[in-house]
Amino acid sequence: MVNKLKIDVVTIFPDYVVMPLAQSLIGKAGQSGLVEITANDLRDFTSDAHRTVDDTPYGGGAGMVMMPTVWGDAIDSISNATSAAVHELIILTPAGELFSQSMAQELSLSEHLIFACGRYEGIDQRVTDHYRTRPEFRVREVSIGNYVLNGGEAAALVMIEAIVRLVPGVIGNPESLAEESHSIAADAQDEVLLEYPIYTKPSKWRGLSVPAILTSGNHGLIATWRREQAISRTEQIRPKTRE
Ligand code: 6GU
Numbered sequence: 001m002v003n004k005l006k007i008d009v010v011t012i013f014p015d016y017v018v019m020p021l022a023q024s025l026i027g028k029a030g031q032s033g034l035v036e037i038t039a040n041d042l043r044d045f046t047s048d049a050h051r052t053v054d055d056t057p058y059g060g061g062a063g064m065v066m067m068p069t070v071w072g073d074a075i076d077s078i079s080n081a082t083s084a085a086v087h088e089l090i091i092l093t094p095a096g097e098l099f100s101q102s103m104a105q106e107l108s109l110s111e112h113l114i115f116a117c118g119r120y121e122g123i124d125q126r127v128t129d130h131y132r133t134r135p136e137f138r139v140r141e142v143s144i145g146n147y148v149l150n151g152g153e154a155a156a157l158v159m160i161e162a163i164v165r166l167v168p169g170v171i172g173n174p175e176s177l178a179e180e181s182h183s184i185a186a187d188a189q190d191e192v193l194l195e196y197p198i199y200t201k202p203s204k205w206r207g208l209s210v211p212a213i214l215t216s217g218n219h220g221l222i223a224t225w226r227r228e229q230a231i232s233r234t235e236q237i238r239p240k241t242r243e
Contacts, residue, residue: 003034003167003169004033004034004035005110005112005163005164006035006112006113007035007036007037007038007112007113007115008038008040009037009038009040009156009160010042010115010117011041011042011117011119011153011156012041012043012117013117013151014039014040015039016153017156018039021039021157021160025161025164025171026160026161026164028170029164029167034168034170035167040078042070042071044074045071045073045074045077047073052067053066053067053070054066054067054119057121061121062121063120063121065121065123065124066118066119066122066123066124067124068123068124068127068130071123071124071127072130075114075127075131078114079112079114079136084111084112085111085136086110086111086112086136086137086138087112087113087114087136087137088110088112088113088114088137088138088140089131089137089139089140090114090116090140090159091123091127091140091141091152092116092118092142092152093118093141093143093152094143094148094149095122095141096142096143097140097142097143098142098143098144098145098146099143099155099158099159101162101192103140103142104159104163104166107163108163115152115159115160116152117151117152117155117156118152119151119152128141142155142159144158165177192238193230194230194234194237194238195233196225196229196230196233197229197233199211199214213225
């Protein structure tokens with residue numbers, strides 16, 4: 001078997017992630033054996049009758065904090081169950097580094113990804129700090145954007161979809177990945193070019209015609225036009241990313 005990727009999601013809402021992961025390309029990737037995804041219930045790693053995962057914050061403040069004890073037991077158990085040399089531990093938090101195409105590309109080459117989905121006000125900071133001292137772990141705190149979700153589950157789904165489609169063998173058409181790969185180095189430098197506009201039949205719809213150049217048959221002119229469109233669209237929609 002080549003380059004198999006094991007993904008463990010750890011959450012107090014395993015049902016929230018199970019159905020979406022069984023669908024579409026991610027589900028097919030699972031059937032092909034290239035990717036294996038497990039949704040783990042954090043409460044299975046509690047030791048009290050109430051299956052408690054959270055407690056009040058030291059120093060006061062609103063809300064509850066997820067306990068390091070439970071997370072430590074879950075991550076130790078899940079990492080010990082795979083033979084991977086390195087476990088990529090991804091702690092989902094709005095206070096994390098921003099997720100990007102270049103991070104997806106990097107993570108798609110991993111052996112084992114563990115997504116720790118925080119709820120409430122977040123996970124005790126010592127979980128990150130502890131696993132950063134363990135050489136068999138690579139720990140990242142990751143956010144998918146500058147807005148606040150109630151928990152990391154939806155963010156984990158977003159990341160998994162972006163990562164799994166990049167696993168070699170998962171996408172049917174490697175050409176579409178090759179085109180995207182140009183944007184990856186750019187993304188790493190925050191210099192992404194947005195896609196040019198695309199059209200299909202009919203050539204006229206509700207009074208709107210397809211740009212004539214696209215039906216000209218001149219592939220050189222079409223390529224130039226698309227590049228110009230991508231640049232002007234990027235300047236309009238993301239003025240900051242291109243200065
Ligand atoms: Cl990873 N978690 C939460 N709770 N909110 C977010 C997020 C993550 N990324 C963006 N907003």
